[in-house]
Amino acid sequence: MSSMRGRCLASNLRCSALLLSLCSTHRTPKPKPQILNPTSANLMCSQLTPPQQIAVPETLLKKRRTNEATREAKLAAAVEARKALKAKRKVIFKRADEYVKEYNAKEREEIRLKREARKSGDYYVPAQAKVFFVVRLKGISKLAPKPKKILQLLRLLQINNGVFVRVTKATEQMLRLVSPYIAYGEPNLKAIRELVYKRGYAKVNGQRIPITDNAIIEQQLGKYGIICIEDLVHEIATVGPNFKQATQALWPFKLSNPTGGFRDRKFTPYIQGGDTGDREQHISQLIHQLV
Template sequence: MDIGKKQEVEAKKKKNAENGKLIYSRAKQYAKEYEEQQKELMQLKHEAKLKGGFYVDPEVKLLFIIRICGINAMHLKTRKILQLLCLRQTLTVVQYLPASYAQIFNGVFLKVNEATMNMLHRVEPYVTYGYPNLKSVRELIYKRGYGKLNKQRTALTDKLHCGTGGQQLPMAFKLKAPLGGLKKKKRNHYVEGGDAGNRENYINELIRRMN
């Protein structure tokens, strides 16, 4: 290997190492901030109870969305929305599995806003989502914080900044197939005995089965 090529390789390794440290630092900082928010929320509830009142939780600001269906009979617009939601990307494609399988069981954090909810309603038969707790956030970040892209170990970018407004979409978490499998009519809504749609806090149970 000539000197120029060697220097280029070394520079790339150094940059990857720096990026990895930055991503880990962001994930750690987010987990810390999330924990502080939860402690503050518990304190406010406790104070309200002591005064004989009650505390109403602020509007949920974070979702975790999991893709549960492949591309069979999927409309082009639906595919585009899944791409905007960062759910058509994959970190690890198993060679002997079809591409449609490799695209399912991806999960991503998104901030709750009107645009996100409108898109979720359009792709609801293909995804399930809910409100992750601190335990789920921590476990996903520290267990699934890295994956393989183009045969290289790649750090995930900050999931909370994923959205249609950014110039770069981060990679999704690649999860395992859920222990015990999904329901036969998984495209039916969760409240109707299926797996799709908003399952609110029950998303945490599904995360445990897939992490």
């Protein structure tokens, strides 16, 4: 029995060795990559579906049409805005030129009247001031209720705050009552322009916005015919019909301490060597130091 088992095991080993040799000699070769010539590649591309016939989702087409319409509308709006801005600039330059001619004519008229009065031996008395610039000099310490309320009405809530005020009998009386705490006078055109250009801030929805563009002024005062900063300066300097709206659209001016400081006796009247009270035309010099 043991000899028969040995012969069977030997025959099985020979059969397995024969199968392994046959498998190693008869392997299936790997397919080689085929290189297509140009004619066959063109034939295969011609058999594919052209891009024009590929179905595109309707939502994508709608989005494309919407984007194209929006882009065209933006381009058209930009072109119209450039045209409007160009036309508005011409209007602004024309107005500024007219204002300069008006100011020069007024100065020449003043000189002529003074010369005529000198020739005839009379005295020339200039017209009364129409606008005052008021600056607060004192804080809230030891301030009576009545002056405190007047300063609130004038929008002078902090030290070195300044506002333009129309000269009337009521405003003169109010300024006289708070004269120990303020300095005021009649500013010239140069001082008004310097204030608006350097320290001008607009009041937009209760916020303090710097005047960096004429569009800000037009947005607030366009309905009154004030579309640029020169219109605003002219309205304040000449006390036009929309003076109240123009000054209310401006935030109270926040000024610095004057160059060189105040006088030694700050809270004594100006005519006595201090800084408070009516300065008349000399307020322009103080404005140049405060700005």
